[in-house]
Amino acid sequence: MGGYGVIDLINVSDTDNSVWERYGVFSQPIYAFINDDGTTEVTRLPVAELADRIEQLLAT
Numbered sequence: 001m002g003g004y005g006v007i008d009l010i011n012v013s014d015t016d017n018s019v020w021e022r023y024g025v026f027s028q029p030i031y032a033f034i035n036d037d038g039t040t041e042v043t044r045l046p047v048a049e050l051a052d053r054i055e056q057l058l059a060t
Contacts, residue, residue, distance in 0.1 A: 033057075 012019055019025070023032040024042050031050065033041045045053060 014020055023040055025032060029050075030042060030044050033043070033053070035041065
């Protein structure tokens with residue numbers, strides 16, 4: 001994934017689907033963003049928008 005600027009993005013091995021269930025993820029590519037206050041945002045994003053979102057998060 002280095003071409004998208006997310007080389008340091010941590011992937012979770014969710015072998016029992018507990019993370020998917022916890023955050024309401026029902027298919028790929030759906031992303032769960034966990035905010036500083038612990039709230040979550042589950043959303044679908046095209047690759048270009050995902051890259052922009054990651055850039056925004058890294059800038060904060």
